[in-house]
Amino acid sequence: MSSIAVVASKPELIRKLILTPELNPAGVYVLKLCKDGVWNTVIVDDLLPCDEYDRPIFAKTKGNQLWVCLLEKAHAKLYGSYHALKSGHAVEGLVSLTGFPSQTLQFEHDSKAMDTKRLDVVWQTLLPCSKAGFLIGISCGRPEVSEDEYEKVGLVSNHVYSILQVRSISGLRLLQLRNPWGDHSWKGDWNKASRLWTPQLLEMLKPPKEDDGTFWISFQDTVKYFSKHYEATNVTPEWRHGMYFLPPLVKSLLYSQPRRRP
Numbered sequence: 001m002s003s004i005a006v007v008a009s010k011p012e013l014i015r016k017l018i019l020t021p022e023l024n025p026a027g028v029y030v031l032k033l034c035k036d037g038v039w040n041t042v043i044v045d046d047l048l049p050c051d052e053y054d055r056p057i058f059a060k061t062k063g064n065q066l067w068v069c070l071l072e073k074a075h076a077k078l079y080g081s082y083h084a085l086k087s088g089h090a091v092e093g094l095v096s097l098t099g100f101p102s103q104t105l106q107f108e109h110d111s112k113a114m115d116t117k118r119l120d121v122v123w124q125t126l127l128p129c130s131k132a133g134f135l136i137g138i139s140c141g142r143p144e145v146s147e148d149e150y151e152k153v154g155l156v157s158n159h160v161y162s163i164l165q166v167r168s169i170s171g172l173r174l175l176q177l178r179n180p181w182g183d184h185s186w187k188g189d190w191n192k193a194s195r196l197w198t199p200q201l202l203e204m205l206k207p208p209k210e211d212d213g214t215f216w217i218s219f220q221d222t223v224k225y226f227s228k229h230y231e232a233t234n235v236t237p238e239w240r241h242g243m244y245f246l247p248p249l250v251k252s253l254l255y256s257q258p259r260r261r262p
Contacts, residue, residue: 002160003093004059004071005180006137006230009162013098013135018067031074034099042074049082058082062182071097090137090160094232098135102232107223123173123219126229130166135232138163138177142227154187155225163229164214169204173219176205186215 007013015021019030019041027046032039048069049057059072075096076082094102105125129136140150141157150157156179165176174190190196192207192215208214 002137002180003090003097003230004068005178006090006094006135006160006162006232007097008180009164009178010135014067017071017097023066029070031070033074033078033096035078035096037099039099040078042078044070044073044077046070048073089230090139091230091232094135094137094230098232100135100232102230104228104230106228107226119219119223122223123168126163126166126175127168129231130163136163136166136229137161138222138226138229140226142225145225150225152187153225154185154191156181156184160230161226167205169201174205174216175219175222176214176216177222178215179213182213183211185211185213186217188221189218190216 017031017033019032020028024046029044029046031042031044033042034040046066046069051057056069059068061068072082072085075085079085089104091102091104094100105122107122126136137160140155140159140161145157147157159179162178162180163175164178167174167176177186179185185191190207192209197207205216207216
């Protein structure tokens with residue numbers, strides 16, 4: 001569930017989902033998830049499906065953390081089975097975990113077909129969303145890029161990364177991404193050992209010294225190796241919402257701009 005990795009970049013959102021935050025000796029946990037715009041309380045136990053080596057069949061974590069498995073099991077209960085989670089889109093997971101309005105923005109199918117104007121449009125979408133604190137995930141994988149090339153540059157295809165920062169500095173367009181697996185770091189331009197780093201940029205952006213899955217990458221390389229990104233609007237108390245009806249009485253939820261405070 002790649003959307004969990006995106007939401008995990010803001011731990012306070014994860015804490016809101018798990019209503020039993022401490023280890024429960026009874027093995028019972030209460031969580032909440034958003035489905036069809038309604039928050040649901042979901043109660044699950046800590047019995048997980050495992051293989052013959054006692055390893056979880058589905059979600060796995062480093063350090064035997066339980067919360068990811070509980071979130072996955074809560075989704076499976078809410079939607080009927082683990083099998084029901086097999087297909088779907090990351091943006092659906094973002095809505096389930098946050099309740100925020102979310103959208104998917106697709107890059108061109110061929111990265112070489114993206115002209116300067118189109119690139120500027122994508123960049124001008126990403127930059128303000130990042131500054132506003134939106135949750136953003138980005139999907140790695142393009143049909144014109146081979147698996148060998150992805151392995152060579154240290155990326156994992158058919159995989160969703162979190163966008164932690166989007167920065168425009170002295171004409172440079174850079175993004176800080178995170179691989180939720182905590183490894184397979186980027187080996188191209190702006191990796192931690194790149195000669196492109198100046199003392200000023202090192203001080204401003206502080207690239208990671210360890211291989212923790214976090215890295216900086218240029219916007220050009222992002223478009224080359226990634227195909228689309230997902231955004232979840234960070235709805236704050238300043239936002240208001242209203243209900244309206246469209247024929248034939250289809251209920252819709254409309255989010256407006258933040259209210260101006262006197």
